[in-house]
Amino acid sequence: MLSRVADSIYWLNRYIERAENVARFVDVNLNLMLDLPSGVTQQWRPLVITTGDLALFEERYGEATADNVIHFLTFDLDYPNSILSCLHAARENARSIREIISSEMWEEVNTFYHLVKEASEQNSHNIFHKLFFHVKFASHRFAGVMDATMSHNEGWHFGQMGRLLERADKTDRILDVKYFILLPSAKWVGSPLDRIQWIALLKSTSAYEMYRKAQHRIVPSGVAEFLILNREFPRSINFCLQETERCLHQITGTSKGSWCNSAERALGKLCSKLGYTTIEDVFEVGLHQFLDRLQSEMNDVDAKISETFFSNYTMSSEPLESEETQTMTQVMVS
Template structure:
């Protein structure tokens, strides 16, 4: 497999996952705002903070309003991670590596791109936003499903999966961070803990899996533990990190890379203190984001660097 192509499919997967998770995040935040009692002063700007985009956002907008936050995350061409920009890169990457993904991938990507461009105003408009975002999530899942269901397990597939799982692990840390950030900034109001963690679960489509696994009511320590350590749930950190290891191992030169990154991967999983959430958890989530970024650099140096 060409190094150049490997890099493109890897990024395709990351951007697809990013689009899906950005849509999920906005959707969950939307419903969170509806659930929290009036008088709770929760700002949309929290989304900008947990994505680490404060500087880019403030360069562009004076007012930290709902409209501006949504615009920045969905349609802003100056935000490299906006949905529209991510779609652009998915399309460019697939366009130049169509020969290694299932034929229909290109069609699905085009369909989604057309849909997003034609319906952007619904993203901004409160009434239709939910439907708009749900469609995006479903379309991304369709693409990922197509790849899972019809692609031969060759190097391209492992690079796609590597990209998906690195991006997904990163996004889970951000979902958890979002929950933590809300709870730390707000005065306690009745039921708030349950509302916030319930929404974090639903951002990862994890409500049912959580209930079956824990048999317990939604509560912070158990939700965090579940999303970080459950080995069988595909949107947990543990699951993603395991998959990352498998993908790396199956690729040429992977054994050597695995030895090199094992320490970091293990570190992602060694958080124990679930009873004591708050700042230590946020610190750990932040560290994980740094490890994942270092992991990306190692992946790039091993497989993507030409010459």
């Protein structure tokens, strides 16, 4: 498989998943606003802090009001991680490999992009709840169409890796939002407000029903354990990374427990560590500190995947030039 094809499929899926998760990311705050008791101010600045783009936001918008943060994360085409920017990048990646993906996949990406683009032209605060709902389900439709219409070959596995790594990354960030938003003061710990926030976080990851089936009480340690360490829930970090490792081994042909490149080694070490981690270990380190370290390790895995398979070709969010100008090297698979 050509490096440019593998790279585009990988990033096509990362960007679609990123758009969905940014929608979840913002929606958790919008939902909290409906349930917060009077006198409690909703915070929006922490959402920008957890993206790592606070300096850029403050330079361009100044105050972190609801309208400013929502526009920045949803419609700002000059911000590469906004929903609209992600879908533009996904569409360009899909356009570059239309001969590889199914026509149904292209139609889904194109429709998805125009859905959000048309919403951006309205830019009304009243549309956001409905828009974020449609963004989440458009992402689900794309994943389902890809699964049903694309051969489950190397390309499909690269797409799965992109989607799963992005999902693990954003589950980490959504959980970290709770740390940063936290409570107005320590006296709220264990209060109804605390419980409301944890429920909103579970709902933002579509985890509420599955969590309640596994545990009866909403407690911080239980929620954190479910979203970080659960082996069966498809949005937990552990599940996503284990499935990413499985896809990587399918591409290289090496058996689980062994490795033939730096990406497999880094991912294998991370999966092994998570597999033997308990929630007590997490809280002993500190939830934010653990999530921050995990974020860095996932970024390292992504970098090593790029070095191993895409080092001779980088497209990401930029449109393809003519095919003659691209480096047409083969992906290094055994």
